[in-house]
Amino acid sequence: MSKLVKLSDLRLGAHNDSVLVVQEALAKAVGLDFRSGPGTFGERTRQAYAKWQHHLGFSGPQADGLPGPDSLRALGTKFGFKVQDEAAAGKVASPVPGHTVTYRYGIQNARYAAGFHTGEDYASAKGTPVVAVRDGSIQWSNDTGGAYGSWVGLRAENGRVYVYCHLSWRGVVTGQGIKAGQHLGKVGSTGNVTGPHLHFEDHPAGPFVYARTRKPMW
Numbered sequence: 001m002s003k004l005v006k007l008s009d010l011r012l013g014a015h016n017d018s019v020l021v022v023q024e025a026l027a028k029a030v031g032l033d034f035r036s037g038p039g040t041f042g043e044r045t046r047q048a049y050a051k052w053q054h055h056l057g058f059s060g061p062q063a064d065g066l067p068g069p070d071s072l073r074a075l076g077t078k079f080g081f082k083v084q085d086e087a088a089a090g091k092v093a094s095p096v097p098g099h100t101v102t103y104r105y106g107i108q109n110a111r112y113a114a115g116f117h118t119g120e121d122y123a124s125a126k127g128t129p130v131v132a133v134r135d136g137s138i139q140w141s142n143d144t145g146g147a148y149g150s151w152v153g154l155r156a157e158n159g160r161v162y163v164y165c166h167l168s169w170r171g172v173v174t175g176q177g178i179k180a181g182q183h184l185g186k187v188g189s190t191g192n193v194t195g196p197h198l199h200f201e202d203h204p205a206g207p208f209v210y211a212r213t214r215k216p217m218w
C-alpha cells in the first residue's frame with residue numbers, strides 16, 4: 001500500500017509524517033541527507049526540494065523549495081506515495097493550506113483608510129502557496145494593487161469576489177478559469193505591509209469596492 005502525503009503538512013518548520021515520506025523520496029531523487037532532522041521541514045529539506053523542482057524544469061519562484069501540487073505529485077509518482085490535496089476533497093479549509101487566520105476581520109485600526117481591517121490575514125513564510133477557495137474565474141491578476149501590492153481577484157461561482165493581496169508571485173492570468181484548491185500564487189510582502197502574509201478579502205456584492213467586504217466565507 002502506498003503512503004499518503006498531505007500537501008498542507010509540507011511547510012517550513014513543520015514536523016510530521018508527510019515530511020518524512022518526502023525526505024525519503026528526496027534522498028533517492030537528489031541525495032538529501034536528512035539524518036539531522038527526520039520528519040522536520042528545515043532549510044536542508046527546502047534546498048533538496050528546490051533541486052527536485054529544478055530537475056522538473058521549474059525556475060525562479062516555482063523552484064523555491066516549497067512544495068506545490070505539481071512537483072509533489074511528480075515526486076510521488078516516481079517514489080511511490082500518494083498526494084492528498086484539499087482540491088481533491090472539493091472543500092478548501094484555508095486560502096493558505098495549513099495556515100489559519102492570524103489577524104481577524106473587522107478589528108478597528110486607524111492605520112486603514114476604512115478604519116477597520118477589511119479582510120483576514122494569514123501570516124506565513126514568503127513563498128507559501130495560496131489556493132482558490134471556490135471554482136470560478138480570475139477577474140484580475142496584476143502588480144498594480146497599490147497598498148495591496150501584487151494581487152489577484154477571483155470571481156467565484158457563488159457570485160462573490162475573493163481578493164488575494166501582497167503576493168510574491170502570481171500563477172494565474174486575467175480571464176482564466178480556476179478550480180477550488182488550485183494554486184494561484186504565493187504569499188509575499190508586496191504593497192503596504194510589515195511582513196509576509198496573505199490579506200484575504202470577501203466582496204459579497206461582486207466587483208471590488210474598497211471596504212465593501214464582510215468576514216470571509218466560502
Ligand SMILES: [Zn+2]
Pocket residue numbers: 103117119120121198199200
Ligand atoms: Zn490584512
